[in-house]
Amino acid sequence: MSNKTRALVAGAGGFIGHHLVSYLKERGYWVRGVDIKRPEFCETDADDFQLLDLREPHNCWRALSLNGEAFDEVYQLAADMGGMGFIHSAECEIMHNSALINIHMIDAAARANVSRYFFSSSVCVYRDMQPGEPALAEADAVPAEPDNEYGWEKLYAERMAQTYSRHHPIQVRIARFENCYGPEGTWRGGREKAPAAICRKVAQAPDGGTIPVWGDGSAIRNYTYIDDMVDGIYRLTQSDLEGPVNIGGEEYVTVAKLVQTVIDASGKAVEIEYVDGPVGVHSRNFCKDRIHSLGWQAKTSLAEGIARTYGWIAEQVKKTSEDD
Ligand code: NAD
Numbered sequence: 001m002s003n004k005t006r007a008l009v010a011g012a013g014g015f016i017g018h019h020l021v022s023y024l025k026e027r028g029y030w031v032r033g034v035d036i037k038r039p040e041f042c043e044t045d046a047d048d049f050q051l052l053d054l055r056e057p058h059n060c061w062r063a064l065s066l067n068g069e070a071f072d073e074v075y076q077l078a079a080d081m082g083g084m085g086f087i088h089s090a091e092c093e094i095m096h097n098s099a100l101i102n103i104h105m106i107d108a109a110a111r112a113n114v115s116r117y118f119f120s121s122s123v124c125v126y127r128d129m130q131p132g133e134p135a136l137a138e139a140d141a142v143p144a145e146p147d148n149e150y151g152w153e154k155l156y157a158e159r160m161a162q163t164y165s166r167h168h169p170i171q172v173r174i175a176r177f178e179n180c181y182g183p184e185g186t187w188r189g190g191r192e193k194a195p196a197a198i199c200r201k202v203a204q205a206p207d208g209g210t211i212p213v214w215g216d217g218s219a220i221r222n223y224t225y226i227d228d229m230v231d232g233i234y235r236l237t238q239s240d241l242e243g244p245v246n247i248g249g250e251e252y253v254t255v256a257k258l259v260q261t262v263i264d265a266s267g268k269a270v271e272i273e274y275v276d277g278p279v280g281v282h283s284r285n286f287c288k289d290r291i292h293s294l295g296w297q298a299k300t301s302l303a304e305g306i307a308r309t310y311g312w313i314a315e316q317v318k319k320t321s322e323d324d
Helices: 015-026 057-064 084-089 091-111 149-167 194-204 226-238 255-266 302-323
Strands: 006-010 030-035 048-051 073-076 116-122 171-177 179-181 210-214 220-225 244-247 252-254 271-275
Touching: 006 015, 006 057, 015 030, 015 226, 057 091, 073 091, 073 226, 084 091, 091 116, 091 149, 116 149, 116 226, 149 171, 171 226, 179 194, 179 226, 179 302, 194 210, 194 255, 194 302, 210 255, 220 226, 220 255, 220 302, 226 244, 252 255, 255 302
Parallel strands: 006 030, 006 073, 030 048, 073 116, 116 171, 171 244, 179 220, 210 271
Antiparallel strands: 220 252
C-alpha cells in the first residue's frame, strides 16, 4: 500500500461504487470499500471491505482510519436510494438516512485530513422541464424546485460538502449524475431504476407477450452507461473543477424509445401497455460543457449499453427461475 494512492469508496456494495472500486484498482490504487452490505452479484475488487452503517459518526471515523495515515481520495456514493417507485414512497428514509451519511462523512473526512472528496449528487436537484427547453447549466439549480425529496437532500449535501471545503484544506468535487445503468445493478425488489426494471419485464415476458410500463412513454431522459459514468467520476475527481458538474451523455430519448431499445435487444416481439405509476419529471436536458472541458464524452450508445445490460439481466432472470 505504501506508495499507492489510497482511496475510500463509500457505497462500494452498491451499483456505481462497486464498478468504481474495480476502475480504481485497474489504475493501481489501494482501495477500501465500505457499505452497509456487500456487493450483491459478485465479489468486490477492493483490498479491504468494511461493513459499516455510515449514518453513525463513529463508523465514518472507522472507515477513514488507516494506521495514522490519511486517505488521498474519498468517493462518497453511499445513499438510501432507488428508482422512482422508491423515491416517491420512502421520502423520510431518504431525507433522514442519506442526510446523516453525508453530514458525518464530510465532517470525518475533513478532520481526517483527506485531500480530495468526491460527492455523488443527481440531476434530480433541477426543476422539471418541458420537452424542447434549452439545456440547464449547473447554476440553474437555483432558485431550487426539485421534483422530489431526494433532490432536496442532494442539494443540501452539496452545500454541506462545499462549506467544508471553504473551511478545511479538503478539495471537494461534486457530480450531478443523469440516470446510470448497466450490468450488476439492482434489477428487482423495488429499488431498481427504469432501464433495469424494463429489461427484467422484457426478459420475463414470453415472445408475443405484453409488459406494463409506468406513464405514457413521453417522458424524456438521458441514460448513461456505467463504464462512462465511472470514467467521468474519476476525471472530475482528479480535476480542478470546483462546484457541481453534470455528468451524462448527449442522447436524450423518450421512455418509449428506451423500452423499444430493450425489446430490440431481446429479439422478441413484446407489446407495451402504459399504466399509472410514478414517472417523475416530464423532461431533462442538461449542459455538459463543464465535464466536456475535461475531455470526457459518453462513449457507449444506448443501443450498445442496453444490449449488454439486457444480456446480464436476462441471465439473472433465467438463473432465478431455475432456482425457484
Ligand atoms: P446503490 O443503491 O446501488 O448504492 C448505494 C449504496 O449505499 C448501497 O450499496 C447501500 O447499501 C449503501 N448504503 C445505504 N445506506 C447506507 C448506510 N447507512 N451505510 C453505509 N452504506 C449505505 O446506488 P447507485 O446507483 O450505486 O448510486 C450511487 C450514488 O449515486 C448515490 O448517492 C445515488 O444517489 C447517486 N446517483 C445515482 C444515480 C443512478 O442512476 N444510479 C443517479 C443519480 C445519482
